[in-house]
Amino acid sequence: MNESSQSYQVRVSGSGVAIVLAAATLGLAALILTIERGLTGWSFAITFGVLIAVGEMVQFRVDRSRNRAPIATSAALGYAMLRGPEVGVPPDVAQVVAVVAIATIAGLVPRVVAGLRWEVVISARRVLSVAAATAAFSAVIPNDMEWDGTWSHALPLTAAMFLAVLTAGISDALVGAGQATEAFNRPFPAALRDELVVLARIGLGMGISGVLLASCTSLLGLWAPPLIIVPLLLTQFAFRRFASAQRTYRATVRSMARSTEIAGFSSPGQNARTAQLAIAIGNDLGLTPARMEALEYAALLSGVGQLALADPSPGGASLLRNREERQQAAEIGASIIERSGVLDHVAEIVRHSNDPYRQGRANNSDIPVESGIVNVALAYEQLVGEGGGQSAGKAMESIGLGIGAEYDPVVVESLRRVVGRGFRF
Template sequence: MSQSSELDESRRLGSGIVLAAAGCAIGLVAVFLTARRGVTEWPFAAVFGLLIAVGETVQFRVDGTRNRAPIATSAALGYVMLRGPALHAPPEVAQIVAVTGLATLAGVFPRAIAGLPWDLVISSRRVLSVACAAITFVLITPEDFAWNGSWTHAIALTGAMLLGVLSAGVVDALVGAGQDTEKFNRPFPSALRDELVVMTRIGLAMGISGMLLAAGTSLIGLWAVPLVVVPLLLTQFAFRRFASAQRTYRATVRSMARSTEIAGFSSPGQNARTARLAVAIGNDLGLTPARMEALEYAALLSGVGQLALADPSPGGASLLRTREERQRAAEIGASVIERSGVLDHVAEIVRHSNDPYRQGRANNADIPVESGIVNVALAYEQLVGEGSGQSPDKAMESVGLGIGAEYDPVVVESLRRVIGRGFRF
């Protein structure tokens, strides 16, 4: 295993081990307490546990970074907020955590047996966030508050549900931001910003579904479960189709990027290495997920325009070409990318990826910083790659000589931090 792989693995396991251990410990304590006190409202525990398990089994990855289990999350939050005439007594916090934890394991087990991707850390985070929601909901809701036709109780319960859902979302966002900071060296405020955006777009929808599930089940019993779950299943189907389209989209971009390697205009793996470094710099600068995706695509496709040139550069070293040739290749590449109709921002990044900083972004704030990132990442990759073979320190020194003139000073300093943390191709 390379030094880079070992570093990435240690970052991945760092807080993940703590979270998984915390989730398991809390789950075991909850199971012990529930076994001692006995399970109340068995039918509700069984149905909601089954929903959570099924939701975990059919989880999917929609954004390339985290598995999503909307049915499991909504069912767990719904079980937290059961209060009404259909139940003799609401479930206790320990029972809620125990049912959620055992059902989560029951759902993950088939995926592990089938060899499907699963993430114990993400599942543990869901258990922890559900425990926070349960504690919040119980603390602020007296036991006599239920869906009984009283507007006062209805308003109070709705407010308590919202606070429970928000507490779960905020805790998960804080934990997720900490993990992103640890794994990708992102600034914590930027990581938290992105987690909160995800919470408002996806998490809130799952929370509201859980509230509807809890309200309906509390009023009319388990007959309400199919009424809420069917729309959730349709929503999950739509998300899975979207995730599949995204995977196809990424595969198409990577295939386009490999065309320059096949034609000999870039060295094998050069585009992927450049993209990896560009993403590391983008993480360090705290770019949003949408801009990060565009940056990665631009780095992968930055050499497409070279296919219009007469002959490839030796070893794919485009730095050996004249500035006019490089800028013409960038313009041609941008024009090709624009014809896709969906990569306009990527095309704009590629168009300015060979502009000298002093003549470009220093005087034109409309030029995206991503262009400067691609420029620096490509230069560094070619200096340490097969064409030159310089050491990282020597390559960093060479890039530093062009700071302020050829390269964006902010990006070069970010590169220095990324390399200083042990980044290796």
Template sequence: MAGNMTEGLELRRMGSGVIIVAAGVALAFIAIILTAREGMTEWSYALTFGALIAIGEMVQFRVDRIRNRAPIATSAALGYAMLRGPSVEFPPDVAQIVAVTAVATVAGLLPRAIAGLGWDIVVSSRRGISVACAAAVFAALVPSDLDWTGRWQDALWLAGAMLLAVLSAGISDALIGAGQATERHNRPFPAALRDELLVMGRIGLAMGISGILLACGTALLGLWAPPLVVVPLLLTQFAFRRFASAQRTYRTTVRSMARSTEIAGFSSPGQNARTAQLAVALGHDLGLAPPRMEALEYAALLSGVGQLALADPSPGGASLLRTREERQRAAEIGASVIERSGVLDHVAEIVRHSNDPYRHGRANNADIPLESGIVNVALAYEQLVGEGTGQSPGKAMESIGLGIGAEYDPVVVESLRRVIGRGFDF
């Protein structure tokens, strides 16, 4: 029975991911049956691209704390979907492309699962669905008798079809990702879609272009081309992994700095993390872009650093019990400390104004970031329901509501009402 409860919790945590996985599995199952019935064409190409997809899945990594990235697998799958040219007598059909991608994906994920490495079946299913979209668009646009080495119009048509296929893959994945973000973080769908498209414009575009190069090179040079294209992809992936490692170190350092106030008794255990958790929820609700979300989270984590310069800790870490002057002095000191890092200037600016009353701050000065008001409200709510005063969520909302327009930004307080109303809990 405990096992069934655990499985139920996992399914609820996946949410729409269950539907995505089911769609991906169904698509793969149908494609494998159709391919088995019709027979495979161009086995050498299927095996080569399948091996590239499997290797790409095995060496996938997480670079943005959102989902795993597998640039080699994605580029190889897109390249196979767009494979068409003089060296390929019979281009693979959509069912064969989906089948090869699905089998290769499973083959690449199995070693990771056996080794206990991180993997995400939802992300892999999304990748399969987007590749199927690209293959369908490309097959619909490019006739089987097109000779791209003949008239320049045919070559131009083929290039345009490749670009549209890549765009269809990116847009379909962005729509699915935006839907997941809306469900998981209660974000406005347009803001979530904007962020997904921005990611597609950076990382996705690079993988799409690599897929086009892989398809064109293989069509002209045969199986000599994949190694030539994959080597630069490996170097790019290595650079991404180094960047991801640096990001993790950076994040760990910020969290260690945040814990210093808890160790010294100036904030209650977990207070900074809870404040950051609520601030991130408010940022999602207000549709902040990813770079601003990261700065907001860091600012919320580090908002209490300046208290270390005060004489004595607040009871229960509730800085709301201090005078206005003490809180603003602590915010200024904290901002100065953060500025000395040399890389967190925007975070420092958020912290500097995180205790400014709305009426005398952001209401009259548009240069003060909205994030400061978010941290102010998140910190107030956390302390009202935390150890300092122990109010109920309803009573805390009532207390904050009394300060709308004077102490707290009305836009942020309204966002807090929505977030708490959706059942947010620390």
């Protein structure tokens, strides 16, 4: 099992329970209301319900954050924004929420049965954000406003759809940022910034697809969904390939890191533990996802320079006897990593990962803070990890002695917080 992907999973959390409960309550209320009033537009409800369920079934994971079901999201948003002339009586807010909720459950059940990854919190978040979008859209656009082929109708309709999509996106970003803060102790502004970046990239694509789906269905009726869904499936296929190439690449870097263990330069799991701690500190400091990725790779690969040294030092990296040797190994490692041509930032981090703070970052702001993080993570791992076996308190004490001279004070403060929250390897 790879540690880092685990640490990125949303754990069962207080907010998660609250989100699921809220979605369930909302869905149930909407269902009761819909049953009371009666369902309008059966064919549309069933078609979009099936689309949402199928989209939910074929969800996948990209950029290691969480599962995504873009087709389900687009379909749900599309259903929320239907109007005439083809849709006789557009679904009201309650009906949209009810259909989305039921379809979501219908799509999740097969995944659960098949033993695939499923995240009920993420699905619940979709129900909530689509409810927000529906509310926004129907607040702006009256039920009887139709697509009649004129500017004066098309433009306000489209503007309102974008407003609704943005409402959904931003509300989901807020919830997502809150969850990231809770799960990984990321500072809220940093977490929100990351969510908004994803929103601008993937979220907007899903939103626009939803807008297209809604407008085309309003104009063409049920001929429209295939026109949008087939290209969406192709896009999703492209994303899956991207995601799988990404997984392969990450696993390759991890394997490279493990080669120092197989060669006898470091103890089993040492690199993974160092990376795990570096990630926790990086989260605490609110680094961007791109920098987090480089940090993880740098922590994993920090020992790779030893491969070029003639003979292993038995027992792991700690036995590189002096600073010169360690810095030399770091320099070699950096040049190895640089040779790949695609990991320059990682190489830079590794190059300075054994520089003492006083001679390094204190006077040279070009050296990335990530180097200081890797330096501290290496030190802490050697004290507390399998080789060291010290208690967290004692390790903090001896690292504290090196504050400002050996270690970056900002990083040590962050380590103190991370350890204080009960970090374990």
